[in-house]
Amino acid sequence: MDPPESPPAPAGRPPSAAVSLYEDSPVFDFINSLSPIATPKLLGSAQNVQLFKSSDLVPASSIFTSPQVNPQKEYKPGTRDGYVQLSQGLSPNCQTNQIGISSCYGSPTIASEKCSPSEYATILSQPIPLGSEILGDAKKQDTDGKVDHSPDMGQIKLSSTCYDQNGVDQLDSSTSGRNVQENELTKQYNDDQAACSLSHLISRSGTGDGVMSKLDLSLEAQQLSWKLRSDVIFSKSIMPMAQGNLEDSRRKLLDGSTGCYIQSAADDTHVYYAGAAEGAATNHDPQMLPGVIQSQLVSNEYFFDAFKVPSDGMALSEHHCGGMNRRSLFNEKVQTSDLSGQSVSNLHHTNICGDNYLKPSRSPVYALPGIGLHLNSVVSNASNNMPFTSNPPLPPEHNSPPTIVSCSETGLYSSEVNTLIHDDHSSQKTMPSADESCQESYKKKRRKLQNGDGGSCKRCSCKKSKCLKLYCTCFAAKVYCSGLCSCQGCLNNHTHEETVSCIRKRTESLNPLAFAPTVTRACDSGSDFGDDSNNTPASARHKRGCNCRKSSCLKKYCECFQSGVGCSMSCRCASCKNSFGQRVLLLTTEKMEKEAKSKGTRSKEEKLAFDKQVVISQSGDPPSTEDLFATPSLEPCRSSNLLPSTCSEPPVSTAGCSSQLRNSQSPMKADVLLSPSETCAMEPILVDGLSNIQEVSSSCTTRVKVVSPNKKRVSPLQTGPGLSPIGRSGRKLVLKSIPSFPSLTGDADSEPH
């Protein structure tokens, strides 16, 4: 594929960076499909467009998102979940820095053997020269192949001006003064891998001298892992909004503003992605997107990520409404990110105290990456193979050209927007009028209509909590209640901002993860369930797990079910029948013994497992009815997703078996068991949830709880002999034991035994 010709940059625009475009990247096809001139526009006024194979690329995410780089994993262009990642590619020989638009196909990968992750990281942590010198500019490299990062050279600027739907600047981050929030966001994006949408593109400084403003190195580096994604693009319902006053946007862009604007010369359709961590509006036309990307619309990866679109919320589909964008994910990122070396506590503090998302004076980024409780219902849809656009049609009022109000009403909140609205609604709620009942009824009806399946756009109906407790879904999502809520005595509005902030702080101080997303994708926790082809909603897991007793995890009472995810080891549910994947189903020794007695026999494997457990118990953990071992019916090779064993023995080789899971057509059914057949009896194994597994005891999960979702054993012995308090106490401790950050492949060794 030939590189597209670069048209001359518009007059007055500074010379821009050269850009490399990976020719086998979907985004390249995408761009090319738009227009012959789209690529250069996408890349700003890049005058040097270099093509190279994506196989030459090392996704920045592999460096910055996680230490869990799996060098064995190959970079596979063209896989179904090949979302596109904007990254700073590095040539395999590490001799040049390049800005590349590459495809990121799932888990972080290292495609090159010539450059270690640390080397990449080192390089990427440096200022990256831009300008015409950037590509293949050997003169900027010393003899060692290292890049000369001249301080006065242009640097990549990845955040950009944020436009509203009218193309008006909402925020320009091109200048200094990036605050902590920005870093937080960057962390989030980077950490969550899917944080940034296609809207995050290379943007360039509009400064006349052509020198890019410098970014914090870590920020810059992390931003390099932004993805180009097509998520919201395809949500039809946003199109009218998104296309509002495009001329302004276009003009602004062509005037040299940051951001990216893709224009099709053929029919004047356009795709505009103003990229910024601070949020972005999107103007886009789904029809302009090539099949390779469109086809991913319904992929779960996209589906999930679609909810993570950083945005001011104004350009998002109402299908996104609800919690997807409502729950602040700072906390999670605080847990997971350690990329820039910034103090976690600082971040957290900022999160708690700053309440940035509430204050309109702050950066208007409220839709944050991650999956919160509220997006669960939408996730459920995803699980049901219901793409956004397949949602039931909304009443006409929702199909009308969106306004700020309607946007907020659909549940997509920019806090700013939200705030504006809540001033109105708060008074309504706090000072009920005579029409309150009618109003409530109307709200309910409207909400019902809006919800479609009844769950997409949740609003609270609190009566006693004043919407200041986690009972309140709005409060839990860190958003103000809106006019759609039918709550009574609501204080969760902008009018009571200080109160809300205070309560939030208190709540968070009591439980730092109170506002954390409740669902984490598998890739967030270390590709638990194979590659990204399994990144379905069901391969996500509810972090805290459910505690269902009667619903069998088959109703929305169950948070896992509601989230559309399978139950996990974190769950303490009984009689789990979660259709998205059953919980750990285990046999306790006690039960097994009982069964064995009743049978009068015990299988060889059972005996072996039992013996092993006894050994383990004797060596560390006292015997307990909660000690576990598993059904003997498991396929040994399913241990491909084993937790790192706490045994000294190395994990069973999984090389030959991992494909089974990866290729599983039923990733939702992934589950975890303890296998007696493994070298270590405590190694959980992923099994197909359809397996005929008998749950013998719900109490047996205690031991399991000391295992993090990313298959990490979490120091069960740290608390001394006996049962881990983690197991008993449930949520909080379990959460603390769950590193959202993906685990290292070999981190079992780092775990205390």
Place this chain on the structure above:
DNA sequence: GAGTTTGAAACT
């Protein structure tokens, strides 16, 4: 729409 069920959150 009222009443019931359910499980998370809050409380003791």
Place this chain on the structure above:
DNA sequence: CAGTTTCAAACTC
């Protein structure tokens, strides 16, 4: 920290 109570959403009729 285990047990209980409160709460609001989900569910049923």
